[in-house]
Amino acid sequence: MITTAVLVFLAFFLVLLLVLLAVSTYSDLVHRRGEVDDAWVWIEVRLKHRHDLVAELVEVVRGHGARDRQALEAVAAARSRAAGAQAPADRMAAEDLLSGALRSLFAATGAHPDLKAGRTLAELREKLAAAEDRITRSRRHYNDAVLIYNNAIQMSPADIVAGMGGFSQREYLRDQDEERRPVRAWF
Template identity: 55%
Template sequence: MIALIVFGVLVLLLAFLLVTTYNGLVRRRGAVDNAWAQIDVQLKRRHDLIPNLVETVKGYAAHERQTLEAVVAARQQAVTAQGPHDQASAENMLTGALKNLFAVSEAYPDLKANANFAALQEELATSENRIAYSRQYYNDAVLAYNNGIQTVPANVVAGMTGFQAREYFQAPGEERGPVQVRF
């Protein structure tokens, strides 16, 4: 009789441990999904600013068509990218195109003095900071989640219930190297 009670208590403790572990993994997975949604919100904000910026520059630097087209093409690629790896690559390409656009703007003092351009440039800088923070938050959430599904005893529950490791939002290899400045 006592053995049955002890066995029952052990089964209840094991069930409690499994449920608690499963719920913790679900919360961590939800945090990763939420963090990705926040990146998406910030990227949409950035993508919405870019056409206004391009239109403002067009009026001053119409003959810089190649640069403007590169920004538009990079934006389109970024809007349609799927998953952290593709999104990171597309966003890095867009960042490079925007850098070229701002470099072109340096040659046009009237453009630099334009209030619309200055406001859009400031808005874009703010967006970049928000995106950087969102990426960091996402990667922190992925780290917590991936650690959670790989540690004992959660790895047993994760394996039984189909939890899969998530991908970090990383810059491509060439983006991690030293910056080269050419004059």
């Protein structure tokens, strides 16, 4: 026959086990949420670098007396809008608009032989291409981290801890520009 002391010990052990499971699950969810946040920070770093390159590009094109003021203004407006967007999905949508404005600017620079042949513009084009590649890789990394995190908060028993801990799903970064081409192809 099982004594009262054994039953109390088993109940205490079971409660302790459940608490340890909940604490471990909570810690794992915090870690996964941190990975998503870290992946977003890297996207922001890469986007800032891209914005710096875009500012250089605008100055180079302006310095050569480019006649297409409308393309320059569109790039400046898109860059400003992208910098002001806060939510990841809004930010990436604005960045996709910036990519479209850059394509228009590069098309406009094609009409200026001295600008098109310029070494500075070619170097900026290569730097922008590399920056776009890094942004694309960072976007993929972010979406992978979101997938792992979203799956983790939906699986049992983590879904119980996630609900009590205030963990909510994160959105994937969708590519709004379905015809995204490498920067090298923008000329």
